[in-house]
Amino acid sequence: xxxxxxxxxxxxxxxxxxxxxxxxxxxxxxxxxxxxxxxxxxxxxxxxxxxxxxxxxxxxxxxxxxxxxxxxxxxxxxxxxxxxxxxxxxxxxxxxxxxxxxxxxxxxxxxxxxxxxxxxxxxxxxxxxxxxxxxxxxxxxxxxxxxxxxxxxxxxxxxxxxxxxxxxxxxxxxxxxxxxxxxxxxxxxxxxxxxxxxxxxxxxxxxxxxxxxxxxxxxxxxxxxxxxxxxxxxxxxxxxxxxxxxxxxxxxxxxxxxxxxxxxxxxxxxxxxxxxxx
Amino acid sequence: xxxxxxxxxxxxxxxxxxxxxxxxxxxxxxxxxxxxxxxxxxxxxxxxxxxxxxxxxxxxxxxxxxxxxxxxxxxxxxxxxxxxxxxxxxxxxxxxxxxxxxxxxxxxxxxxxxxxxxxxxxxxxxxxxxxxxxxxxxxxxxxxxxxxxxxxxxxxxxxxxxxxxxxxxxxxxxxxxxxxxxxxxxxxxxxxxxxxxxxxxxxxxxxxxxxxxxxxxxxxxxxxxxxxxxxxxxxxxxxxxxxxxxxxxxxxxxxxxxxxxxxxxxxxxxxxxxxxxxxxxxxxxxxxxxxxxxxxxxxxxxxxxxxxxxxxxxxxxxxxxxxxxxxxxxxxxxxxxxxxxxxxxxxxxxxxxxxxxxxxxxxxxxxxxxxxxxxxxxxxxxxxxxxxxxxxxxxxxxxxxxxxxxxxxxxxxxxxxxxxxxxxxxxxx
Numbered sequence: 180x181x182x183x184x185x186x187x188x189x190x191x192x193x194x195x196x197x198x199x200x201x202x203x204x205x206x207x208x209x210x211x212x213x214x215x216x217x218x219x220x221x222x223x224x225x226x227x228x229x230x231x232x233x234x235x236x237x238x239x240x241x242x243x244x245x246x247x248x249x250x251x252x253x254x255x256x257x258x259x260x261x262x263x264x265x266x267x268x269x270x271x272x273x274x275x276x277x278x279x280x281x282x283x284x285x286x287x288x289x290x291x292x293x294x295x296x297x298x299x300x301x302x303x304x305x306x307x308x309x310x311x312x313x314x315x316x317x318x319x320x321x322x323x324x325x326x327x328x329x330x331x332x333x334x335x336x337x338x339x340x341x342x343x344x345x346x347x348x349x350x351x352x353x354x355x356x357x358x359x360x361x362x363x364x365x366x367x368x369x370x371x372x373x374x375x376x377x378x379x380x381x382x383x384x385x386x387x388x389x390x391x392x393x394x395x396x397x398x399x400x401x402x403x404x405x406x407x408x409x410x411x412x413x414x415x416x417x418x419x420x421x422x423x424x425x426x427x428x429x430x431x432x433x434x435x436x437x438x439x440x441x442x443x444x445x446x447x448x449x450x451x452x453x454x455x456x457x
Numbered sequence: 458x459x460x461x462x463x464x465x466x467x468x469x470x471x472x473x474x475x476x477x478x479x480x481x482x483x484x485x486x487x488x489x490x491x492x493x494x495x496x497x498x499x500x501x502x503x504x505x506x507x508x509x510x511x512x513x514x515x516x517x518x519x520x521x522x523x524x525x526x527x528x529x530x531x532x533x534x535x536x537x538x539x540x541x542x543x544x545x546x547x548x549x550x551x552x553x554x555x556x557x558x559x560x561x562x563x564x565x566x567x568x569x570x571x572x573x574x575x576x577x578x579x580x581x582x583x584x585x586x587x588x589x590x591x592x593x594x595x596x597x598x599x600x601x602x603x604x605x606x607x608x609x610x611x612x613x614x615x616x617x618x619x620x621x622x623x624x625x626x627x628x629x630x631x632x633x634x635x636x637x638x639x640x641x642x643x644x645x646x647x648x649x650x651x652x653x654x655x656x657x658x659x660x661x662x663x664x665x666x667x668x669x670x671x672x673x674x675x676x677x678x679x680x681x682x683x684x685x686x687x688x689x690x691x692x693x694x695x696x697x698x699x700x701x702x703x704x705x706x707x708x709x710x711x712x713x714x715x716x717x718x719x720x721x722x723x724x725x726x727x728x729x730x731x732x733x734x735x736x737x738x739x740x741x742x743x744x745x746x747x748x749x750x751x752x753x754x755x756x757x758x759x760x761x762x763x764x765x766x767x768x769x770x771x772x773x774x775x776x777x778x779x780x781x782x783x784x785x786x787x788x789x790x791x792x793x794x795x796x797x798x799x800x801x802x803x804x805x806x807x808x809x810x811x812x813x814x815x816x817x818x819x820x821x822x823x824x825x826x827x828x829x830x831x832x833x834x835x836x837x838x839x840x841x842x843x844x845x846x847x848x849x850x851x852x853x854x855x856x857x858x859x860x861x862x863x864x865x866x867x868x869x870x871x872x873x874x875x876x877x878x879x880x881x882x883x884x885x886x
Contacts, residue, residue, distance in 0.1 A: 336635060337750065339762050341769065345635070351733065352638040415730035418754045 191221030318365030
């Protein structure tokens, strides 16, 4: 059942990714309209899959790399759909959906392991911690995509080359404000995620901060984004500098997620999580 | 004999501006032209279009020679010049060539700036004057003009011809829209008050710019321009101050040195909190130090850059123009097909066919309900229905045939075709 739901969701997201890529090449709004509808359907199926998993596991399906990637991808699509409804920036989909697709494919490629779950993971705090962190991360994906688009567009305007992206991308002001907006919302989510993580650790492990490498790297990520936000709000950074900085921040974030989750970390790593579960 | 559609005119390519000016483009001259066409016994329907780039007389006639003379003498009277003087600058199109020309004009393929949107409005106005006020159009021109509007719409939606900018100020506005989300609420500083600057300002204002500030060496001229756009005139020395609050700067002075040096822009950036600043430098020699383009959030386009944009757009437009010509050709063929139906014979045939097919299908439907009939009874039903439609159709057909050469023929045919809906295949016409 779960597998079928996930496969349908994956199929729909892949289909809409193809549509979004066709849209940016052909610039025909018909492609966008269909891709958007299909992505919405895919999101619904993915949501059903996650709900099903939640009831099957008795806790949020975020405790293995497989399920976490799927959850992250769900967050990215959800945040994108929100931005589409709020700002109607059609071309954003062509940048964001490929990432969501890749994450979903990696997730399905990782073999699933049967495990029983210790009561420590059956906590509402886990949902709050992981949920807020990943919504924040998904918003930072938007920040990152907008920054890339900004740099491409700015390059075209500055060098007066007007390449193929020139007509396809929106104005610099639009891209900068998407970058700003997603940063403004992503940061509080990340902050909440870290606070709830500390509370969860205090409640589950007896101490709120254990110098776990992932915790340290998360703090570094948080600080990097804090600096970016500060420069934007207080110093008046915008445009190119802000775009470059948000790309650097996103690289730190990726490092934290991948390296931290996979082998550096103590109890945050999935290997150990599974050890915790078995 | 079929009616001829003729188009006599001159445009920006065939005639110099001095000549086009003579045919003054005001309402009186076109109403004069229209009444002249109405009075003429050679001209059945007429339409007169006159803009600053073209003069066109479109009419239908059964007597092409006489009608042409009438129109030429009318043009000569309007412009108050002898026919010999403008004959070399005139083109005369007939039938399918005329249809094609009208469609091309309406879809802005014949304009000086191909794809510019004003021409359609001007044609609509000319048509309104001819059809609504002077009542000089009839079945054919009414349909022709509606088709022309339809063609223009198709060309606009199906080709990219009206998208790309071709003039310098269009190009500047297009670029500004890639920097700013919208030009609404943005401020423009005009440095220098030449004709080009005025043109650019007009364009920017047309795209929603909120306010305009004009700085010029001669303050008088600055005030003049500022008044024109309800802007504000400032001294030349104040440029640095106003650089802090504007978004777009258009420079066009005849100064030999840079009017806006690198340091002036760099120093303003921090105070502007890095808000983007777009320089459009249309002066030769240049007014803005080219190095400012290297500054963050500052974009500088000089006249050569803008020309490059224009050229690229022109090339792109040529491709789209081919598509547009195809649409025009398609519609010309369709219109000619319709014109042919205005001969009485095809209409009568179509009418007979339609009634006959109704008769046949009704008999087929009724026969089973009538039970077992002998062959002679079936024959009786056949001849009854045949003579019934024959009697009903007799009078209309006689009337149509009688009108074959009359002035009102087209109206009768058109009404007949509409009453019996004989033109099923093009409902959208």
